[in-house]
Amino acid sequence: MPRIAVDPVTRIEGHLRVEAEVDGGVVTDAWSSCTMWRGIETILKGRDPRDAWYFTQRICGVCTTVHALASVRAVENALGIVPPLNAQLLRNLIALSQYVQDHVVHFYHLHALDWVDITSALEADPEATAALASSISDYPRSSPSHFEAVKQRLTSFVEAGRLGPFAQGYWGHPAYALPPEANLMAVSHYLDALDFQRDYMRIHAILGGKNPHLQTYLVGGMAVPIDPNSQNAINATTLLQLRKLLESGLRFVTQAYIPDVLAVAPFYTDWAAIGAGLGNYMSFGDFPTGAQNPSMDRDALYLPSGVIVGNDLSQVHRLDATKITEYVAHSWYSYEGGDGSPLAPFDGETTPDYTGPEPPYEFLDTDGKYSWLKSPRYDDMPMEVGPLARMLVAYGSGHERVQQLVNSVLETLGVGPEALFSTLGRTAARAIESQVLAERSLEVLDQLTANISGGDITIHNGDLWDPESWPQTASGFGMHEAPRGSLSHWVTIADGAIDHYQIVVPSTWNAGPRDGNGARGAYESALLNTPIADPERPLEILRTVHSFDPCMACAAHILDKDGKPIVEVTVT
């Protein structure tokens, strides 16, 4: 089988490598590999559990809030700490704004160039672009003179001869289908989104001192004080600033993100039948409506939890966290009791055991171990997690706003629900979710404001802050439905220190290698049958892999029928 490789896969977070066999112009098999390991679970052993959020936050600077939140929830779950309502609402606000920023950056800066040919924008007519933009949205920066200026800027950039980050793109690839005007509009919004996300993330600076890696989580609550009568705490002015910023997020999603997806999608309807993948979807659900720890109580969450098997939306199964296990059959780790069987996270082991080729290498031995990711399974089944999984679980669970928006998007595009199970569906689900959650963020702010008005300024439950007050041993898990999917941290505390820590990450669910049964992970499965017009420039692989919004850096190889490389992708 011919094999192609893309190495590195760019416009993602981290180090991901994909090798794929291509035959007859389609992908016939694929392997996903993460090529970096730091050992953070090992580093955590023996440390103060109250510090764990700060350590685990460094797993990812893109989704900078998610591990911090899962970690404090895990320790709170272990010790039986319930944070006060204000802290819960602040955590929701931070997470919701993270979603909006993260999804916008993904669409415009990580994913858009898979669909948008920047060079074609140079041919666009600014008048026609303005007409197009005004026909789909009331986004303000849509005048002919604005698009003329963007085109001028782009032209002078290209004519200067230094393409910088845009050099060597797949420009002119036959799979690009947008007319020049749509491309120019997209470039304009690409630039606007850079400014937007920067300004919007001031929310995190206000609530957490800085972004990325905001510094405000505490086991038992949050560190940002609330006091309407102090200038050093969340007060009326802060709440007003937050409202303005949250509104700007909702506006950008409503006026730019959603209309742009709806404008681009009709040119790529073939991608509503490509990239389906596993058909199994899981969501932990999130955004507690009260003060409960979502690891203990998953019923009162704004986005519901659940599991869908075999694309059957009529049945959303109840989530059972004890059904989560991890394989290392094809991962560079070894289990003491043998690599054939999976382990539950509380019993999980992280012992590195690299058996791959010595660098520099051209190809991985995909029959053996080939990734630094484990293979998480739910009830021994691989699961897709992320925006599509969440929207499907919410849709199937009867979430009113999600149903409304999903139906409206399907109707606008003139496609049925089956179109959701695809690369395009994944990208649309992320936009729909941004709208739902940007709206929700303002409701949460209302809730916070009302609670403060009622006289509640508590931000921390300090009853069990002192390790002296803890039991000798305790175990717990923290679940968070992160932008990229279902995240869980599993901690065991002994004598006031971390004895055992395991983390099961969304991109591990999606990007993990084959398991002990030989079952493919979500990326590997979704890449099957992807058309490849030009193996030298595998744009189509990027489209499907990017539709998951990977959070690690990898590389993909494409091999030929006899196992010989038809494209040399690695540099030797």
Added chain:
Amino acid sequence: MEARKGSRDMTVSTIGGATLTEELEARGITRRAFLAFCTSLTATLALPSVFSERIAHALENSEKPTIIWLEFQDCAGNTESFLRAHNPGVADLILDVISVDYHEVIMAAAGHQAEAAKEEAIARGGHIVIVEGSVPTAGGGVYCTIAGKTALQHLEEAAVGAAAIINVGTCSSFGGIPAASPNPTGARGVPAVISGVPILNLPGCPMNVDNLVGTIAHFVTFGALPATDSEGRPLFAYGQRIHDNCERRARFDAGQFALEWGDEGHRKGWCLYKLGCKGPSTFHNCPTQRWNMGTSWPIGAGHGCVGCSEPDFWDTMTPFYARLPKPPGFNVTTTAEQIGLGIVGATAVGFGVHGVAKVIQHSREKTEASEQSDPAEDAGEESED
């Protein structure tokens, strides 16, 4: 432009030669707006205002420096920080000020096309290598490979002909979290594994993008990297202790301390020393530069400093919520300075900060036990009367 001269012959002929002025004119950016930007850069760099003109002149008349941004054992947090750039914003930076020829997170190209773009940039020479993430040295480097090659192989290739290496974040500067005990992958900072190229560290978790823009501007303007301390950190950004510039310093001096999260002192912006703040042992310009367009900074938002710009802070500054120890002669007004001076002195005579802080850590239990006689504690209580 001294540092780039060696490679200029090659560079000039292959670059289009558009200067910033031309591009700004094409975009309709007024000279006045441009000069305002230069003035703010001058402030970031802690230079006298007369330098503003020199910076403007250099930026206007220089070609865009080539940037090759490498990511190794990283979290992309420094990349995200880069995306938060303002004045100028990241769109202005990548289109007008610098030429980012390789950066995995933002570049359009992937796979061998991406590597080809990097090789072309390296071949031209005179580039600035920006590194994010630590370099794993255990197991022959298998803990981080890109395009089948190890982090170290990539670093060594990119360093050829480079004008400078700038390490963004604590991981590439000092090893960072992957190098935290027990350092399972043998992670090292860039200065520990490569030499022969001018190297500058911008530690912090993440680095503050204002300091990166300031460093690049300094390089373009003066043709060399800015002066650094013994840890390779530019003095303009790391020359002063957090504690000395902290807006809550007066609270410390007055003995007013927050004692519990959400108590009166915490709500009123009192000193966070007793909740574990490491500002007295940390050198960084957070209090003055602040974060996210000057919006806030950790202490401003109610959480203590954790010392993230210091080498080995993951081991020396933890547990984060334990207060800094009390060295001999502790008293309200001199404590913090003595702690800081102790670290500077130790570094200067060749002792690692790590060693000092290990001692600090071991003495912590004693500190907690002798809390009753802690003058800062006494002062804190006084203030509550």
